[in-house]
Amino acid sequence: MTIDGSWYLALAAVVFTIGAVGVLVRRNVLVMFMCIELMLNAANLTFVTFSRQLNDIGGQVAVFFVLVVAAAEVVVGLGIIVAIYRRRVGATADDPHELRG
Amino acid sequence: MGGLLATVSLPDLATFLVAAVILVGGALGVVLGRNPVHAALSLVATLLAVAVLFVEEDAQFLAAVQIIVYTGAIVVLFLFVIMLLGVDRRERALVEQFRGQRLVALGLGALVLAEVLLLGTGHWTTGAHATTGALSRPLSNVAELGRAIFTTYLLPFEITSALLVVAVVAAVVLARRFDAPAQDERPPEGDPGDRPGDESEVAGR
Numbered sequence: 324m325t326i327d328g329s330w331y332l333a334l335a336a337v338v339f340t341i342g343a344v345g346v347l348v349r350r351n352v353l354v355m356f357m358c359i360e361l362m363l364n365a366a367n368l369t370f371v372t373f374s375r376q377l378n379d380i381g382g383q384v385a386v387f388f389v390l391v392v393a394a395a396e397v398v399v400g401l402g403i404i405v406a407i408y409r410r411r412v413g414a415t416a417d418d419p420h421e422l423r424g
Numbered sequence: 425m426g427g428l429l430a431t432v433s434l435p436d437l438a439t440f441l442v443a444a445v446i447l448v449g450g451a452l453g454v455v456l457g458r459n460p461v462h463a464a465l466s467l468v469a470t471l472l473a474v475a476v477l478f479v480e481e482d483a484q485f486l487a488a489v490q491i492i493v494y495t496g497a498i499v500v501l502f503l504f505v506i507m508l509l510g511v512d513r514r515e516r517a518l519v520e521q522f523r524g525q526r527l528v529a530l531g532l533g534a535l536v537l538a539e540v541l542l543l544g545t546g547h548w549t550t551g552a553h554a555t556t557g558a559l560s561r562p563l564s565n566v567a568e569l570g571r572a573i574f575t576t577y578l579l580p581f582e583i584t585s586a587l588l589v590v591a592v593v594a595a596v597v598l599a600r601r602f603d604a605p606a607q608d609e610r611p612p613e614g615d616p617g618d619r620p621g622d623e624s625e626v627a628g629r
Binding site for chain 2: 350353
């Protein structure tokens with residue numbers, strides 16, 4: 324018999340929390356982006372776990388779409404980061420005054 | 425937990441434990457790593473551990489896609505941007521911008537963890553769920569997933585292609601548009617007197 328699903332859910336909760344704290348604590352934009360990927364992966368693990376628990380392929384389909392959206396998100400997000408760095412070297416997330424017109 | 429261990433076969437348990445340790449350790453490495461390159465490599469470890477857990481949960485296709493798309497494409501893109509920007513010098517991570525930011529972040533994290541654990545371990549009655557297809561049919565995982573995507577979820581699948589096209593166009597636009605004005609604006613900013621000459625030079629080209 325395989326591991327009970329609630330252990331997977333607890334593991335995913337821990338990883339999601341680590342990612343969320345990382346987004347709040349870190350200031351490097353790239354590392355914050357990686358933390359968002361962590362949170363997405365924790366959510367994916369939850370989807371697959373419920374897919375197994377409920378014996379329904381729909382959860383895996385959701386993970387499939389999350390993967391596609393994550394790929395598109397990374398492309399656009401990294402493009403934005405490169406554009407920001409091109410204007411101002413060494414930008415961190417602590418420069419909100421850059422947003423003033 | 426003793427009852428759980430009694431019913432689980434040893435290979436399953438060992439796989440889960442090793443993958444869980446790598447998963448949590450890699451996640452901590454992403455958050456705590458000073459160097460962004462180290463954070464990206466920790467992210468690779470995390471994604472591989474998630475792929476192992478996918479195999480453990482009978483989602484073989486997603487495990488393969490996870491390795492190919494995430495560690496093969498996304499993390500390589502991260503590393504490419506890190507190398508391109510040269511941001512692997514150390515972040516001034518020890519300086520807090522806002523006082524008490526870390527404490528508040530840790531408190532919020534503990535709150536989120538408690539909430540999600542509570543939600544995950546409780547039993548919720550939400551009625552019968554919509555069934556897309558059973559997992560344990562004679563068909564393989566790939567066949568089952570393909571059938572669901574190309575029948576029930578055909579419209580979202582097609583919209584996904586539009587999303588990918590939009591993302592590609594956005595990447596191209598983001599890479600180009602900031603380049604062209606920057607070349608025109610820089611000489612006037614530095615020395616306004618040079619502007620006519622600059623324009624004639626452009627016309628001469």
